[in-house]
Amino acid sequence: MKLLIENVSKHYGSGTWALRGFSLELRPGILGLLGPNGAGKTTLMSILATITRATDGKITWNDRDLATDPDALRNVLGYLPQDFGVYPNLNAVEFLEYLAAVKGLDAASSRRRIDELLNLVNLTDVRRRPLGGFSGGMKQRVGIAQALLNDPQLLIVDEPTAGLDPEERVRFRNLLSELSGERIVVLSTHIVSDVEATATDIALISKGALVAHASPEELLQQVEGKVWEWTIPSTELMAAKQKYLISSTTRRSDGVHTRVLTSQAPAAAVPVLPNLEDAYLFCLSNHRAGSAAA
């Protein structure tokens, strides 16, 4: 099972390149796609989901070209878009039955699947209520269920935890981890903790280009020995921000506890273990500095 993205670019009419020469090879596991707003994550998701056609480049699913044979991928694709709607007059079961028919699933097996999925996303009790009365989080869970309808080999989820409460978010993370086994999951988000909890691989994307593709451990190694906690008076915070790359601050009674990313430790700073957010900021900062120098 292999999804190969080769030199994919996407150009919009307005002169914007949402993606430029993007290449990546995906194997079973969860790929966390991280990047700032406007980095090109959603564009990449829509191209992989066969919604948008790439301007240049080639995407192959098990060596079958998406441009000539998109159904080869659609057949095994589960897609949860960032923004999607539902038919308000249908209830959750009817909506999923409809999408199962669109995906070409037979009625008998899809019925059992729908029951299991509604249980999985904790919507069994409200399965017969019209979707028009569902909250945003509940609609999102219907979206998750529809993405899993056809037992997909490639599962693409774009900002899947948006609108979910903390408990449902944890449930979804667990679900992703459980499901990942023999399938490729692409998880796009700007919530680093979601990736931290689930991803087996991480791709960092910025301005339509791939900044890094590595395992979480490899990314963390890059910032090892470069993360410090430094307590400073709040009056010095502005100056510190100008001098160092700061990943977080917490105000306490003894001053501002500042998490600093730097090779040269400030005086009185203590080393701390890096987390993925540190690694993410470090990589992006390096990429921006490199781009500016070029």
Next chain:
Amino acid sequence: MNANALYQMVRADFLERIRRYSFLLTLAAALYLGFAVATEKVRIVLGNSYRGEYNSAWIGASMALCCSTWLSLVGFYVVKGSVQRDTDTRVGQILAATPMRKSFYTLAKTISNFAVLASMVMILMLAAVLMQLLHGEASSISVWELWAPLLLITLPAMAITAALAVLFETVPLLKSGLGNVAYFFAWTAGLAASIQLGTVEPTGLQIVFQSTRAVLSKIDASHKDAFSLTVGGERAVRTFVWNGVDWTAPLVLSRFMWIGVAVAIALVASLFFHRFDPAGESWEKNSAQPTSTEPILERAATPVSTPDTHLTPLLARRTQNRFLQLVISELHLMLKGQRWWWYAGAAGVWVGSLVAPDAGTREGFLLVAWIWPILLWSQMGAREARFATHSLIFSSERALHRQLPAVWTAGVMLALLTGAGVGFRLIMGGDLQGLIAWLTGALFVPSLALALGIWSGNSKAFEAIYTVWWYFGPLHHTPGFDFIGTTSASTNTTAYLLASATLLTAAYYGRRKKLGYA
């Protein structure tokens, strides 16, 4: 809220509209109307087959009357939707959180609608100049005589249209497709009534009619008291010189009165405006929902911290013979949410056509049977865009070659089901020609709905065009427009079969265009 706030609101709304491709279509429609008047496709013919000499006054009046009649119909459908757009883009929720008054909003929307319609009228003002040069019957151009009818007749009529569009968007029952259909019938009734109202009517037909009659009665004693605004009908064979309406102060004031009426309509609209309250917005949706509307709490279900992720593998998942299942799903989706009275009406028409004693009555039932599901057909092709489900559906396998034909087949089935009473009688009566015409109609209507839905992305285009088509074709037997085959003279089965095929091809390419990978 002050004048600047009103200006900024109108400006933003106007700019948002004119930067859409659909605005270019609007201008193209205006240009076509100008062309139609210039080339006498649409013309005014008076009694004894008179028309005015093509001087500034006659051209200005012709253009103004065409605008105030046709543009008051087409323009309504063009501008209706601005409140819905604020709902869809969620800008409305931001506006609702400001001190904005409801009357201020509906007034701003009316002015913005009016600005769009006025821009179409401006194009026709320029077209009027070209038209006079083109005809060359009168060499001197009088700007006042040319443009006064457009300014004083058309613009007030456009103000009424603009305000009515806002009113129809705010009244819950008229906001949906029902309003689009109802407006057409209100428009035809209004036009008929305007003939009885003298000069106090918004289209201004009577103003021109009375002025031309006064001149003609002096020239030709035998002149018949007739006035027609015709599309492709009788051509005038005699001309006379008419120098325009005598715009007296009371007459001008009576025209300005319509702007006051438009403002009043806008204020009435504010009474119905839901101010983007989700409870108000969902009135129509909830009214169609089959179950209770009591709020569902986010935590309605018992939380489970660790999901049981066991999913039964899909063994018989593949797709070879699932088309019928999808058609049934599409038909179910189409019918879902219809109230009992819809089914009762459909059943009544069905039974009526079965027991109708003669062909005429049967034809009447078929007419009703094929306007009854208009709001269901109008969802075809546009549903995915309206409910933002396109990314879910278009990423499915064979979305183009299976889901699209399934939608069309469901539409045809709906036509066959609602018109089945007539079909049965035609079979029993051995009326082969009638049966072919009936089947052709059943193929044509969903094809039109699907093509218009896909290309326009909304249901409004089909609701407007089909209603007009149904009115002039099957109802009034206009040759070429009768897709049902109500009379052997008005029907053209081959043309409608070809049209259905063309529309299906257009629908296919329209959908193909929207799919990243077809």
